Amino acid sequence: MEQITIKEIAKLCGVGVSTVSRAMNNHPDINEETKQKVLEIIKKYNYVPNNSARNLKRSDSNTIAVLIKGITNPFFSDMIQVFEREAKKKKYSFVIQHVEEFEDEIDVAIQLEKEKRLKGIIFLGGLSSHTEEKLKQISVPVVISTVDVPNLKGKFACVAVDDEEESRKLVNYLCSLGHKRIALLAASKEDASIGMKRLKGYRRALEENGIPYDEGLVAWSQDRIPTYSMENGYGLTKELMESGQEFTCIYAVSDSIAVGACKALFDAGKRVPEDCSVAGFDGLDLAAYYQPSITTIHQPRREMAEAAIRLMFDLIKEKPVEKRQIFQAELVVGRSTRRLP
């Protein structure tokens, strides 16, 4: 298949390449007639301009990118929709870039920025550590979403909830129901991001309630299974039950994990919450739709997404902004937890 280029279109139209270019890009200085003729030929020959060449030549681009670590995470679904809608509203084009588990999201960002002449970058998920230093290699505005990064300077900002505090709030609630042996389905031991913060909140709540922290009640995720999956919750809960530990409540660091936990309990002939309470985190739709509905911390994802994109536009326009927006999450009490008799 021959690659048809702008030159050949020009030749076919009997005009210069610049005229073709003008026709495509809605430039003002062009005769309406010739424009129509050119567009006709373009359509007829199914000519599509090469984006790489465009990106190379252009210096700006009105494109913002969202880099997502864990694109399969339903938590991000709503947020993506908000980004798409708002970007379109502002006539920005919008690209989603999936970052694989093993990839360094900042490297990907740096590369993409050059490739597409981005106007800004939004991170969704990931960004566990190693930030600061490397982030500076990005020269466009950056909004980090879902993870709280203190001391951001310059054209960086973040939108998040206080994972540790919200986690503490939830576990505190569980304690208030009389639970003393609360198992934790944690992220992997290496996790230095939100998984760890939620763990910290768990420990603080226990401490405040005079309950000793018991390693035996913590089930750590393995790396071979996606952490935030129902499957993982199922496996961890099974392990926990087989370990012979006694517990009256399970707190999973995400709703998907919590659902897996419920299933494992059901399969073992237990009832939720009569035999064991279960709580999650995130406030996915799933938590509300599950039977029984899952007690969880609901993050205001749509609002957070709206804030993130607004922050992005403000940073682009160099307006002054609040660089660290921490949202209040909401404790949603479902039917999966109950007061200990």
Place this chain on the structure above:
Amino acid sequence: MEQITIKEIAKLCGVGVSTVSRAMNNHPDINEETKQKVLEIIKKYNYVPNNSARNLKRSDSNTIAVLIKGITNPFFSDMIQVFEREAKKKKYSFVIQHVEEFEDEIDVAIQLEKEKRLKGIIFLGGLSSHTEEKLKQISVPVVISTVDVPNLKGKFACVAVDDEEESRKLVNYLCSLGHKRIALLAASKEDASIGMKRLKGYRRALEENGIPYDEGLVAWSQDRIPTYSMENGYGLTKELMESGQEFTCIYAVSDSIAVGACKALFDAGKRVPEDCSVAGFDGLDLAAYYQPSITTIHQPRREMAEAAIRLMFDLIKEKPVEKRQIFQAELVVGRSTRRLP
């Protein structure tokens, strides 16, 4: 921020640009010493080559792309993972391209092919109609996944289940349980793709069982809500109940919708399956994890993904292939359906 280019790196190293290029791309004709020196400087100055320029110059690229319509659909999650793994195994690089609801996936494909010098394209979802003619504008191998397209020629192939037949199988099973008034939660009326096929299967099964098709039992999805969502299932079921129609069973064209239906039933004080049976389609993890587990048609997504990527590589190598691979799906009976007394 100054854009640092290969020229400046060359200058800094005291060598020519071609030497820098050779160092980066692991070319054989280069002195190991100079190579190391160049790489050092590159690292020191955080130089990252511009991908657009690369793509522009390169003629091939060993990249395959997956175009996904509905990236938030959990059905695709597993499949994506398979693609990533297999592509890496074969030393191919792999890009995921999200296609927005209103976008024409073929247009996106054509553009991306030129931009990235793709070796092949896999479609996931979408591709409802208008194919054939336009598809020909793509000049690399194409594998269409999840939707059955007959009469594919040349470098095109597809992997799918027989949606109509599987749907018929499921509804037939529901009939065998004694259900005569089976409500259908359908895709939108305009849907010409799998939604319609599943509808057809529903109608055929009814016919075979001597049950008249009743428009009143069909709830059509509206376009303002994502069709394959729990929220949609909830809304449709509520409508259905409010319409005063009698039914003993609900068949949703996807598991997410089915879960939403269950929730609506629960909220109305009904039990599943005692007061109403519920069945879905797809065989998502969710169906197995839900309480009660959802009776569904399980599509072998991993196998389908493996077949798709294998097909892709074979097409690239111009090996002869079976261009239309229809997989057998499995009726999984859950606890959400029961025999009518």
Place this chain on the structure above:
DNA sequence: TTGTACGCGTTATCAT
């Protein structure tokens, strides 16, 4: 209003 020619940052070809 239109066409010519240059440059965007790379890679690859060809001398050296």
Place this chain on the structure above:
DNA sequence: ATGATAACGCGTACAA
């Protein structure tokens, strides 16, 4: 082994 230099396909001054 290395360095000029010509493409790659497009946008855009600048000249006409």
